[in-house]
Amino acid sequence: MRGKSVCVIGAGVAGLVSTKECLASGFEPTCYEKDSDIGGIWNYKESSSQGEPSLYASCVLNTSKAMTCFSDFPFPEEYPNYPHHSYFKKYLNMYAEHFRLRNRIQFGHKILNVSKMNDYETTGQWRVIVQNMASGSTSSLDYDFVIVCNGHYCDPFIPDIKGLDSFEGDYIYSHGYKNFKGFEGKRVLVIGLGNSAGDIASELSRHAEHVFLSTRHGTYTVSRALDNGLPSDRVIVRRLYRYLPAAIKRILLFRNFTSRINHSNYGIAPNHPFTMRDLIINDELPTRILVGSLNMKLDITKFKEKSVLFEDCSEERIDKVVFATGYEYSIPFLETSTISIEQRFPYLYKQIVPPGVEPHTLAVVGRVGTNAPVVPLLEMQARYAVRLFGGHITLPPQEQMKSSCERRKQTLEKMFGREIRFNLSVDYIDYMDDLAADVGCSPKTCWYLATNPRLWWKVLAGPVVPAQYRLEGPGKCPKACETIMEGEKCVWIPMRSRRAGEHETDGLYNPLIKTVFVLLCIASVAVAYTWA
Ligand SMILES: Cc1cc2nc3c(=O)[nH]c(=O)nc-3n(C[C@H](O)[C@H](O)[C@H](O)COP(=O)(O)OP(=O)(O)OC[C@H]3O[C@@H](n4cnc5c(N)ncnc54)[C@H](O)[C@@H]3O)c2cc1C
Numbered sequence: 013m014r015g016k017s018v019c020v021i022g023a024g025v026a027g028l029v030s031t032k033e034c035l036a037s038g039f040e041p042t043c044y045e046k047d048s049d050i051g052g053i054w055n056y057k058e059s060s061s062q063g064e065p066s067l068y069a070s071c072v073l074n075t076s077k078a079m080t081c082f083s084d085f086p087f088p089e090e091y092p093n094y095p096h097h098s099y100f101k102k103y104l105n106m107y108a109e110h111f112r113l114r115n116r117i118q119f120g121h122k123i124l125n126v127s128k129m130n131d132y133e134t135t136g137q138w139r140v141i142v143q144n145m146a147s148g149s150t151s152s153l154d155y156d157f158v159i160v161c162n163g164h165y166c167d168p169f170i171p172d173i174k175g176l177d178s179f180e181g182d183y184i185y186s187h188g189y190k191n192f193k194g195f196e197g198k199r200v201l202v203i204g205l206g207n208s209a210g211d212i213a214s215e216l217s218r219h220a221e222h223v224f225l226s227t228r229h230g231t232y233t234v235s236r237a238l239d240n241g242l243p244s245d246r247v248i249v250r251r252l253y254r255y256l257p258a259a260i261k262r263i264l265l266f267r268n269f270t271s272r273i274n275h276s277n278y279g280i281a282p283n284h285p286f287t288m289r290d291l292i293i294n295d296e297l298p299t300r301i302l303v304g305s306l307n308m309k310l311d312i313t314k315f316k317e318k319s320v321l322f323e324d325c326s327e328e329r330i331d332k333v334v335f336a337t338g339y340e341y342s343i344p345f346l347e348t349s350t351i352s353i354e355q356r357f358p359y360l361y362k363q364i365v366p367p368g369v370e371p372h373t374l375a376v377v378g379r380v381g382t383n384a385p386v387v388p389l390l391e392m393q394a395r396y397a398v399r400l401f402g403g404h405i406t407l408p409p410q411e412q413m414k415s416s417c418e419r420r421k422q423t424l425e426k427m428f429g430r431e432i433r434f435n436l437s438v439d440y441i442d443y444m445d446d447l448a449a450d451v452g453c454s455p456k457t458c459w460y461l462a463t464n465p466r467l468w469w470k471v472l473a474g475p476v477v478p479a480q481y482r483l484e485g486p487g488k489c490p491k492a493c494e495t496i497m498e499g500e501k502c503v504w505i506p507m508r509s510r511r512a513g514e515h516e517t518d519g520l521y522n523p524l525i526k527t528v529f530v531l532l533c534i535a536s537v538a539v540a541y542t543w544a
C-alpha cells in the first residue's frame with residue numbers, strides 16, 4: 013500500500029490524526045480544509061456562521077488532558093488538567109508541528125463532491141471535486157482512498173415549539189453563542205440540558221437578571237473533580253468496571269454521579285430510570301441554583317409574545333432564549349447511496365465503514381459520541397481505517413455488516429427510546445477495545461500479570477488512558493508504559509504552585525493518639541451500654 017493516495021476531508025482532530033496515521037503507514041495523504049487553519053471546532057472565532065463548527069469563549073474541556081490526548085503525544089505536563097479551549101488549540105498546533113502535518117493540508121479548499129470512478133469495482137478509486145475558496149475555481153482529482161472527517165457540530169438542531177413565531181424577544185442557538193454580552197440584566201431561557209446548555213446557563217446566570225433552564229428529560233451533573241480531587245474521567249473510565257456484575261457497576265457509577273448533590277432537590281434529576289450515559293460535566297450549575305440565579309423548568313408548552321408557558325402551567329416573562337438543543341449533521345458531498353443517515357443514525361459498520369461500498373476504500377472518522385473523551389475514539393477510528401486500507405483488517409460480508417448496524421440501532425432504541433441525541437453514542441472502553449482488537453493494539457492484560465504486575469494492575473484498575481493502546485502492536489510506543497505508570501503524578505504537577513501544609517487531617521495529628529482516642533470512645537460506649 014506504500015505510496016497510495018488518500019484524500020482526508022477536514023483538518024479538525026479527526027482529520028489531523030487520520031493524516032498522521034496515513035503518513036505513519038506509508039500512504040500519501042492530502043488533507044483538504046475549507047477553513048484557513050487546523051483545529052475544526054477548536055479553531056475559535058469571534059463569530060461563526062452556520063455550516064462551520066463554533067465554540068464559546070469560556071469553553072473549558074470537560075474531559076481531562078491525560079484522558080483526552082492522542083495516545084502517542086501527551087499534553088505538556090504544566091498544562092492544566094482541564095485546559096481552556098485555547099490550550100487545546102495550542103496542543104493541536106504542537107501535534108501538527110511534531111508530525112509535520114501542515115504541509116499535507118490544503119487550507120481554503122472545500123470538497124464539493126466525492127463519487128466513485130467508473131471503474132470503481134476494480135480500482136476502488138474515488139473522484140473528488142475540490143473548490144479553491146479564494147478563487148472559486150474547482151479541480152477534479154482521483155484518489156485511492158477517502159477518509160471523511162467533516163465533523164458534526166455545524167448545523168444546530170431547531171425544535172419546532174408552538175408559538176415561537178409570535179415571540180417578541182430574541183433567540184439564538186448555542187452554536188451562535190460566544191459570551192454573555194447582550195444578556196446583562198435580561199430574563200433568559202436556555203433550552204436543553206446537554207453540556208452546552210449547562211455551561212451557557214451557568215455563565216449567563218452571573219450576568220442576566222435571571223436564568224431559567226428548561227429540560228424535557230433531566231440529567232445528572234458530575235463535577236470535574238471526584239475522589240480525592242482526581243479528574244472525574246480518571247475515576248469513572250476504568251476497565252475494572254467492565255468485569256463487575258452490572259448491578260454493582262450501576263451502584264458505583266450512580267454513587268459517583270450523585271456524590272455531590274441530590275439531583276431531585278435541585279430539579280435536575282432525570283425523569284426516567286438511571287442509565288449510565290445520563291450525565292453532563294458541570295461544576296457550577298448546582299451552585300447557581302443554590303444561590304438563586306438560575307431555576308430549572310419543565311419542557312415548554314408554548315411561546316407567547318413576551319413569555320413562555322411550561323408543562324406545569326407556570327409562565328415566565330422572557331427577554332432572550334438560547335436553544336442548546338444539539339445538532340443535525342450531514343455529509344453533503346457524498347451521495348446518500350454511499351452512506352445513509354437516518355435521524356442522526358449513520359449506517360456505518362463499527363461507525364466507520366459504509367457496508368454497501370465495496371471495495372472498502374472509504375471510511376468515516378468522527379461519527380461517534382460518548383460520555384468519556386472523544387479524541388482517543390477518533391484516533392482509534394483513524395488507526396482502524398488505515399489498517400483496513402492497508403489490507404490488515406478483513407471485513408465480514410455486506411449483509412453481516414448491515415445487520416450489525418441494525419442491531420446497534422435496535423440496542424440504542426431499547427436503551428434510549430427514540431432519543432436521537434444518543435444515536436452516535438458508544439460505551440468508551442467496549443468500543444476502544446473492540447477496535448483495538450482489530451487494529452492489533454489491545455493491551456495484553458494476562459501477560460502483564462505474569463511479567464509486570466504493577467502495569468497489569470494499572471491497566472485493569474487504573475484509568476484507561478490512551479497510552480494503554482500503544483503498549484502493543486502496530487504503532488507501539490516505547491514510552492507508553494511510563495505514561496501509564498506515572499499518570500497520577502502528572503495530575504498534580506500543574507497544581508503545585510504553592511507548597512501546601514500537609515496537615516489535612518481531623519486535628520488529631522498523631523496516629524497513636526488517634527488510635528488511643530478511638531479505643532477510649534469505643535470502651536466508654538461499651539461501659540455505658542453495659543451499665544444502662
Ligand atoms: C462545545 C464542544 C466542546 C467539546 N469538548 C470536548 C472535550 O472536552 N473533550 C472531548 O474529547 N471532546 C469534546 N468535544 C467533542 C469534539 O467535537 C471532538 O473532540 C473533536 O474535536 C471533533 O473533531 P472533528 O475533526 O471530528 O470535527 P470538527 O472539529 O468539526 O472538524 C471538522 C473539520 O472539517 C472541515 N470541513 C467540513 N466540511 C468540509 C469540506 N466539505 N471540505 C473541507 N473541509 C471541511 C471543517 O471546516 C472542520 O475544520 C466537544 C465538542 C463541542 C461541540
Ligand SMILES: NC(=O)c1ccc[n+]([C@@H]2O[C@H](COP(=O)([O-])OP(=O)(O)OC[C@H]3O[C@@H](n4cnc5c(N)ncnc54)[C@H](OP(=O)(O)O)[C@@H]3O)[C@@H](O)[C@H]2O)c1
Pocket residue numbers: 071072073074075171172186203204205206207208209211227228229230336337338339381431433
Ligand atoms: N465543556 C465542554 O467540553 C463541552 C461544552 C459543550 C458541549 N460539549 C460537547 O458538545 C457536544 C454537543 O453538546 P450539546 O449540549 O450542544 O448537544 P447535546 O448533547 O445533543 O444536547 C442537546 C440537548 O438538547 C435537548 N433537546 C433536544 N431537542 C429538544 C427539544 N425539542 N426540546 C427540548 N430540549 C431538546 C436534549 O434533551 P433531551 O435529553 O431531552 O433530548 C439535550 O439536553 C457533546 O458531545 C458535548 O459533550 C462539551
